[in-house]
Each structure stands twice: as structure tokens, then as C-alpha cells.
Amino acid sequence: MNDVVEMRDNIDKFTRLKVKHLSGSSKWKPKEFESWKDFWLSNKTEDWPKSGTICDCCREKKETFVGGHVIDDKEKKYIYPVCDSCNSTYGEGKEESPSFYAQKFLLVPFDEKIDAKPKED
Numbered sequence: 001m002n003d004v005v006e007m008r009d010n011i012d013k014f015t016r017l018k019v020k021h022l023s024g025s026s027k028w029k030p031k032e033f034e035s036w037k038d039f040w041l042s043n044k045t046e047d048w049p050k051s052g053t054i055c056d057c058c059r060e061k062k063e064t065f066v067g068g069h070v071i072d073d074k075e076k077k078y079i080y081p082v083c084d085s086c087n088s089t090y091g092e093g094k095e096e097s098p099s100f101y102a103q104k105f106l107l108v109p110f111d112e113k114i115d116a117k118p119k120e121d
């Protein structure tokens with residue numbers, strides 16, 4: 001029994017990465033795309049989460065996913081599909097972001113100096 005739990009935890013270390021939402025990221029707009037979802041899709045062949053997919057942050061089934069900015073323990077930044085409510089609550093810094101486990105194969109590295117332009121307003 002314990003062996004199974006230990007084995008699963010070890011597999012998780014390879015397939016999952018602990019991240020948090022990056023607050024204040026709404027100031028960045030994608031340089032070459034309409035949205036961060038489009039930026040993500042241009043870097044991935046995987047399907048975008050469908051309606052009814054469980055959001056990895058809140059662990060609830062959600063309708064709408066957006067490309068959220070997340071950051072890991074080593075300060076590396078990524079775009080990751082999260083539900084729109086988690087993105088607006090934590091991405092805009094309304095509440096302190098909890099840590100959650102992102103699936104590594106769905107993370108797209110992001111560098112604001114290369115991939116973003118300042119919001120025009």
C-alpha cells in the first residue's frame with residue numbers, strides 16, 4: 001500500500017511542477033497574438049481544455065479556460081491553461097495565489113521581454 005503511494009509521488013515529481021499564479025500579469029499583452037491562449041496554441045500540439053475539464057488550480061470542473069501566467073520555485077515563468085475565475089482572482093492579485101501542481105507537458109515557457117508588449121492605454 002505505502003509502496004503504491006510512494007511510487008505515485010515519485011511519478012508526480014516527473015510529470016508535475018509546483019507553480020503559483022503570477023499576480024499583476026495583466027499588464028502584459030502578447031506581442032504577436034490576440035491572446036495568451038493563442039500564444040499557447042502556437043507552441044503546443046495538445047488540445048486546449050474543453051468545457052468540463054478540471055482546472056488544475058481550483059480542482060473544479062470549469063467551462064472556460066484562459067492562458068494564465070504562472071511561476072515556479074525557481075522564478076521561471078510559463079503560460080498555463082487555468083479557468084477564467086482562478087485567473088482573474090489570482091492573476092490580478094485580488095487574492096494571494098495558492099500553489100498548485102501543473103502538468104509539465106502543458107506548460108509553455110514565457111519571457112515578458114521576448115513574448116509580451118506593454119499594455120497600450
Ligand SMILES: [Zn+2]
Binds near residue numbers: 055056058084085
Ligand atoms: Zn480554477
